[in-house]
Amino acid sequence: VTESSSPPEDWRSLAALVDTLLDTAPERRADLIAEMSGDDPRRRADLEDLLAECERDAPLLSRPAAEAFCALFDDDAAPSPTRSRIGIGCSGSSVAAEWRQCISPRT
Amino acid sequence: VLKNDTAEESLDEVVALAYHELRRIAHLRLAGRDRNGGQGRTLSTTALVNEAYLKLAEQSRGKWRDHSHFLAVASLAMRHVIVDRARERAAVKRGGAQRRITLDDVDLAVDDQPDVVLQIDDALDRIAAVEPRVVKVVECRFFGGLSEKETADALGLTHRTVQRDWVKARVLLRRALEP
Numbered sequence: 001v002t003e004s005s006s007p008p009e010d011w012r013s014l015a016a017l018v019d020t021l022l023d024t025a026p027e028r029r030a031d032l033i034a035e036m037s038g039d040d041p042r043r044r045a046d047l048e049d050l051l052a053e054c055e056r057d058a059p060l061l062s063r064p065a066a067e068a069f070c071a072l073f074d075d076d077a078a079p080s081p082t083r084s085r086i087g088i089g090c091s092g093s094s095v096a097a098e099w100r101q102c103i104s105p106r107t
Numbered sequence: 108v109l110k111n112d113t114a115e116e117s118l119d120e121v122v123a124l125a126y127h128e129l130r131r132i133a134h135l136r137l138a139g140r141d142r143n144g145g146q147g148r149t150l151s152t153t154a155l156v157n158e159a160y161l162k163l164a165e166q167s168r169g170k171w172r173d174h175s176h177f178l179a180v181a182s183l184a185m186r187h188v189i190v191d192r193a194r195e196r197a198a199v200k201r202g203g204a205q206r207r208i209t210l211d212d213v214d215l216a217v218d219d220q221p222d223v224v225l226q227i228d229d230a231l232d233r234i235a236a237v238e239p240r241v242v243k244v245v246e247c248r249f250f251g252g253l254s255e256k257e258t259a260d261a262l263g264l265t266h267r268t269v270q271r272d273w274v275k276a277r278v279l280l281r282r283a284l285e286p
Binding site: 010011012014015018019022050053054056058059060061064065066067068069071072 | 185192196209221223237248249250251271274279
Protein backbone atom coordinates (compact mmCIF):
# COMPACT_ATOMS: atom_id res chain seq x y z
CA VAL A 1 0.00 0.00 0.00
CA THR A 2 2.77 2.43 0.84
CA GLU A 3 5.20 1.54 -1.88
CA SER A 4 6.61 4.69 -3.35
CA SER A 5 5.61 5.78 -6.83
CA SER A 6 2.49 3.66 -6.76
CA PRO A 7 0.99 3.52 -10.25
CA PRO A 8 -2.33 5.27 -10.89
CA GLU A 9 -4.09 1.94 -11.36
CA ASP A 10 -3.47 1.31 -7.64
CA TRP A 11 -5.10 4.56 -6.60
CA ARG A 12 -8.66 3.33 -6.98
CA SER A 13 -8.04 0.42 -4.64
CA LEU A 14 -6.20 2.75 -2.31
CA ALA A 15 -9.23 5.06 -2.21
CA ALA A 16 -11.45 2.06 -1.51
CA LEU A 17 -9.17 1.07 1.36
CA VAL A 18 -9.45 4.57 2.80
CA ASP A 19 -13.24 4.23 2.65
CA THR A 20 -13.08 0.89 4.43
CA LEU A 21 -10.87 2.25 7.19
CA LEU A 22 -12.91 5.40 7.68
CA ASP A 23 -16.18 3.45 7.64
CA THR A 24 -14.96 1.57 10.67
CA ALA A 25 -15.25 3.05 14.15
CA PRO A 26 -11.85 4.20 15.42
CA GLU A 27 -11.85 1.67 18.24
CA ARG A 28 -12.46 -1.14 15.72
CA ARG A 29 -9.80 -0.18 13.20
CA ALA A 30 -6.96 -2.14 14.80
CA ASP A 31 -9.10 -5.28 14.69
CA LEU A 32 -10.05 -4.58 11.10
CA ILE A 33 -6.41 -4.21 10.09
CA ALA A 34 -5.59 -7.45 11.85
CA GLU A 35 -8.39 -9.21 9.96
CA MET A 36 -7.38 -7.72 6.62
CA SER A 37 -3.69 -8.51 6.98
CA GLY A 38 -3.98 -12.03 8.34
CA ASP A 39 -0.49 -13.41 8.83
CA ASP A 40 1.16 -10.91 6.53
CA PRO A 41 3.20 -8.48 8.66
CA ARG A 42 4.08 -6.33 5.69
CA ARG A 43 0.43 -5.90 4.74
CA ARG A 44 -0.34 -5.07 8.34
CA ALA A 45 2.37 -2.41 8.43
CA ASP A 46 1.14 -0.95 5.15
CA LEU A 47 -2.42 -0.68 6.42
CA GLU A 48 -1.27 0.89 9.67
CA ASP A 49 0.79 3.39 7.68
CA LEU A 50 -2.22 4.17 5.50
CA LEU A 51 -4.41 4.76 8.53
CA ALA A 52 -1.79 7.09 9.99
CA GLU A 53 -1.63 8.90 6.67
CA CYS A 54 -5.40 9.41 6.68
CA GLU A 55 -5.04 11.29 9.94
CA ARG A 56 -2.03 13.29 8.82
CA ASP A 57 -2.35 16.98 7.98
CA ALA A 58 -1.19 18.42 4.69
CA PRO A 59 0.18 21.87 5.51
CA LEU A 60 0.61 22.75 1.86
CA LEU A 61 -3.16 22.44 1.36
CA SER A 62 -4.13 24.21 4.56
CA ARG A 63 -4.48 27.64 2.94
CA PRO A 64 -6.31 28.61 -0.26
CA ALA A 65 -3.99 28.30 -3.24
CA ALA A 66 -4.13 32.00 -4.07
CA GLU A 67 -2.74 32.73 -0.63
CA ALA A 68 -0.25 29.87 -0.49
CA PHE A 69 1.19 30.83 -3.88
CA CYS A 70 0.63 34.56 -3.69
CA ALA A 71 4.17 35.27 -4.85
CA LEU A 72 3.14 34.10 -8.30
CA PHE A 73 1.22 37.36 -8.62
CA ASP A 74 3.87 39.60 -7.16
CA ASP A 75 5.98 41.44 -9.73
CA ASP A 76 8.64 42.16 -7.16
CA ALA A 77 9.01 38.44 -6.62
CA ALA A 78 9.61 37.62 -10.27
CA PRO A 79 11.94 34.67 -10.73
CA SER A 80 15.62 35.43 -10.65
CA PRO A 81 18.45 32.97 -11.02
CA THR A 82 20.28 34.64 -8.17
CA ARG A 83 17.41 35.02 -5.76
CA SER A 84 15.48 32.53 -3.72
CA ARG A 85 13.22 34.29 -1.27
CA ILE A 86 10.90 32.67 1.15
CA GLY A 87 7.30 33.35 0.22
CA ILE A 88 5.96 34.13 3.66
CA GLY A 89 3.83 37.01 4.85
CA CYS A 90 1.48 36.82 1.89
CA SER A 91 -1.81 36.83 3.75
CA GLY A 92 -4.17 39.71 4.38
CA SER A 93 -3.93 42.94 2.46
CA SER A 94 -0.71 41.99 0.71
CA VAL A 95 -2.62 39.38 -1.25
CA ALA A 96 -4.08 42.17 -3.36
CA ALA A 97 -0.70 43.09 -4.75
CA GLU A 98 0.03 39.54 -5.67
CA TRP A 99 -3.06 39.46 -7.87
CA ARG A 100 -1.84 42.35 -9.98
CA GLN A 101 -0.35 40.26 -12.75
CA CYS A 102 -3.12 37.74 -12.71
CA ILE A 103 -5.71 40.27 -13.75
CA SER A 104 -3.72 42.05 -16.43
CA PRO A 105 -5.44 41.93 -19.84
CA ARG A 106 -4.64 38.91 -21.94
CA THR A 107 -4.34 38.76 -25.68
CA VAL B 108 -22.79 20.65 -11.49
CA LEU B 109 -23.88 22.09 -14.75
CA LYS B 110 -27.44 23.17 -15.39
CA ASN B 111 -27.21 21.03 -18.51
CA ASP B 112 -24.59 18.56 -17.49
CA THR B 113 -24.42 16.92 -20.89
CA ALA B 114 -23.00 20.00 -22.56
CA GLU B 115 -19.23 20.18 -22.42
CA GLU B 116 -19.36 23.52 -24.21
CA SER B 117 -21.56 24.95 -21.49
CA LEU B 118 -18.95 24.14 -18.91
CA ASP B 119 -16.25 25.78 -20.99
CA GLU B 120 -18.44 28.83 -21.40
CA VAL B 121 -19.30 29.33 -17.78
CA VAL B 122 -15.75 28.67 -16.61
CA ALA B 123 -14.49 31.24 -19.11
CA LEU B 124 -17.05 33.74 -17.85
CA ALA B 125 -15.99 33.15 -14.27
CA TYR B 126 -12.31 33.24 -15.20
CA HIS B 127 -12.53 36.63 -16.85
CA GLU B 128 -14.83 38.08 -14.24
CA LEU B 129 -12.56 37.02 -11.39
CA ARG B 130 -9.67 38.77 -13.07
CA ARG B 131 -11.70 41.86 -13.91
CA ILE B 132 -12.98 42.35 -10.38
CA ALA B 133 -9.54 41.81 -8.93
CA HIS B 134 -8.27 44.58 -11.20
CA LEU B 135 -10.99 47.00 -10.05
CA ARG B 136 -10.34 46.22 -6.43
CA LEU B 137 -6.64 46.75 -6.85
CA ALA B 138 -7.26 50.07 -8.60
CA GLY B 139 -9.35 51.21 -5.63
CA ARG B 140 -6.68 50.00 -3.31
CA ASP B 141 -4.06 52.04 -5.14
CA ARG B 142 -6.20 55.20 -4.97
CA ASN B 143 -6.36 54.72 -1.25
CA GLY B 144 -2.62 54.62 -1.03
CA GLY B 145 -2.59 50.89 -0.78
CA GLN B 146 -4.38 50.98 2.53
CA GLY B 147 -7.53 49.41 3.73
CA ARG B 148 -8.37 47.18 0.77
CA THR B 149 -7.92 43.48 0.90
CA LEU B 150 -8.55 40.82 -1.65
CA SER B 151 -9.40 37.38 -0.45
CA THR B 152 -10.42 34.43 -2.55
CA THR B 153 -13.81 34.34 -0.85
CA ALA B 154 -14.52 38.03 -1.40
CA LEU B 155 -13.43 37.82 -5.01
CA VAL B 156 -15.64 34.86 -5.75
CA ASN B 157 -18.65 36.35 -4.01
CA GLU B 158 -18.37 39.62 -5.89
CA ALA B 159 -17.97 37.79 -9.18
CA TYR B 160 -21.14 35.90 -8.45
CA LEU B 161 -23.13 39.05 -7.78
CA LYS B 162 -22.08 40.40 -11.14
CA LEU B 163 -22.44 37.25 -13.20
CA ALA B 164 -25.69 36.17 -11.62
CA GLU B 165 -27.20 39.37 -12.97
CA GLN B 166 -25.45 39.48 -16.34
CA SER B 167 -25.59 35.82 -17.22
CA ARG B 168 -28.88 34.82 -15.74
CA GLY B 169 -29.70 31.26 -16.64
CA LYS B 170 -26.14 30.05 -16.88
CA TRP B 171 -25.88 29.50 -13.14
CA ARG B 172 -28.25 27.19 -11.44
CA ASP B 173 -27.66 28.89 -8.11
CA HIS B 174 -24.92 30.32 -5.93
CA SER B 175 -23.56 26.86 -5.11
CA HIS B 176 -23.27 26.06 -8.80
CA PHE B 177 -21.33 29.25 -9.33
CA LEU B 178 -18.95 28.43 -6.48
CA ALA B 179 -18.03 25.12 -8.14
CA VAL B 180 -17.45 26.81 -11.48
CA ALA B 181 -15.50 29.66 -9.92
CA SER B 182 -13.26 27.18 -8.11
CA LEU B 183 -12.37 25.54 -11.40
CA ALA B 184 -11.75 28.98 -12.90
CA MET B 185 -9.48 29.86 -9.99
CA ARG B 186 -7.46 26.72 -10.66
CA HIS B 187 -7.01 27.88 -14.26
CA VAL B 188 -6.02 31.40 -13.20
CA ILE B 189 -3.37 30.16 -10.78
CA VAL B 190 -2.00 27.42 -13.04
CA ASP B 191 -1.83 29.79 -16.02
CA ARG B 192 0.13 32.22 -13.92
CA ALA B 193 2.47 29.46 -12.77
CA ARG B 194 3.09 28.46 -16.39
CA GLU B 195 3.95 32.03 -17.28
CA ARG B 196 6.35 32.27 -14.37
CA ALA B 197 7.91 28.90 -15.12
CA ALA B 198 8.53 29.99 -18.70
CA VAL B 199 10.29 33.13 -17.49
CA LYS B 200 12.30 31.24 -14.92
CA ARG B 201 13.86 28.85 -17.45
CA GLY B 202 16.33 26.26 -16.36
CA GLY B 203 17.33 25.20 -12.89
CA ALA B 204 16.54 21.99 -11.16
CA GLN B 205 12.88 21.30 -10.54
CA ARG B 206 12.17 21.07 -6.85
CA ARG B 207 10.20 18.04 -5.76
CA ILE B 208 7.55 18.93 -3.25
CA THR B 209 5.68 17.24 -0.47
CA LEU B 210 2.38 18.15 1.17
CA ASP B 211 4.36 18.94 4.32
CA ASP B 212 5.93 21.99 2.70
CA VAL B 213 4.72 25.28 4.12
CA ASP B 214 6.95 28.21 3.30
CA LEU B 215 7.99 27.77 -0.28
CA ALA B 216 10.76 29.73 -1.89
CA VAL B 217 9.32 32.20 -4.37
CA ASP B 218 11.26 30.68 -7.24
CA ASP B 219 9.85 27.25 -6.44
CA GLN B 220 6.20 28.23 -6.45
CA PRO B 221 5.56 27.86 -10.20
CA ASP B 222 6.97 24.33 -10.17
CA VAL B 223 4.95 23.44 -7.10
CA VAL B 224 1.69 24.62 -8.64
CA LEU B 225 2.42 22.79 -11.89
CA GLN B 226 3.29 19.59 -10.06
CA ILE B 227 0.04 19.75 -8.09
CA ASP B 228 -1.92 20.47 -11.27
CA ASP B 229 -0.33 17.54 -13.06
CA ALA B 230 -0.96 15.26 -10.09
CA LEU B 231 -4.61 16.31 -9.97
CA ASP B 232 -5.01 15.58 -13.67
CA ARG B 233 -3.71 12.05 -13.12
CA ILE B 234 -5.90 11.53 -10.08
CA ALA B 235 -8.95 12.80 -11.98
CA ALA B 236 -8.64 9.85 -14.33
CA VAL B 237 -9.21 7.54 -11.37
CA GLU B 238 -11.12 9.55 -8.76
CA PRO B 239 -12.64 12.61 -10.47
CA ARG B 240 -14.87 13.59 -7.55
CA VAL B 241 -11.86 13.84 -5.26
CA VAL B 242 -10.32 16.37 -7.63
CA LYS B 243 -13.53 18.43 -7.67
CA VAL B 244 -13.33 18.59 -3.89
CA VAL B 245 -9.70 19.78 -4.08
CA GLU B 246 -10.68 22.45 -6.60
CA CYS B 247 -13.37 23.76 -4.28
CA ARG B 248 -11.42 23.52 -1.02
CA PHE B 249 -7.93 24.47 -2.21
CA PHE B 250 -8.36 26.60 -5.33
CA GLY B 251 -11.78 28.06 -4.53
CA GLY B 252 -11.11 28.51 -0.82
CA LEU B 253 -14.52 27.05 0.01
CA SER B 254 -15.44 25.61 3.38
CA GLU B 255 -16.46 21.97 3.71
CA LYS B 256 -20.11 23.02 3.82
CA GLU B 257 -19.82 25.26 0.76
CA THR B 258 -18.02 22.48 -1.08
CA ALA B 259 -20.74 20.00 -0.17
CA ASP B 260 -23.43 22.38 -1.42
CA ALA B 261 -21.50 23.27 -4.56
CA LEU B 262 -20.96 19.66 -5.58
CA GLY B 263 -24.20 18.23 -4.28
CA LEU B 264 -22.43 15.98 -1.80
CA THR B 265 -22.91 15.32 1.87
CA HIS B 266 -20.64 17.03 4.34
CA ARG B 267 -19.29 13.62 5.34
CA THR B 268 -18.44 12.75 1.74
CA VAL B 269 -16.51 15.98 1.35
CA GLN B 270 -14.56 15.26 4.53
CA ARG B 271 -13.76 11.77 3.32
CA ASP B 272 -12.78 12.90 -0.17
CA TRP B 273 -10.47 15.47 1.36
CA VAL B 274 -8.71 12.67 3.25
CA LYS B 275 -8.47 10.65 0.03
CA ALA B 276 -7.15 13.69 -1.79
CA ARG B 277 -4.29 14.03 0.68
CA VAL B 278 -3.44 10.33 0.43
CA LEU B 279 -3.56 10.26 -3.37
CA LEU B 280 -1.72 13.53 -3.79
CA ARG B 281 1.12 12.26 -1.62
CA ARG B 282 1.37 9.22 -3.88
CA ALA B 283 1.13 11.25 -7.06
CA LEU B 284 3.80 13.70 -5.94
CA GLU B 285 6.29 11.01 -5.01
CA PRO B 286 9.31 10.94 -7.32
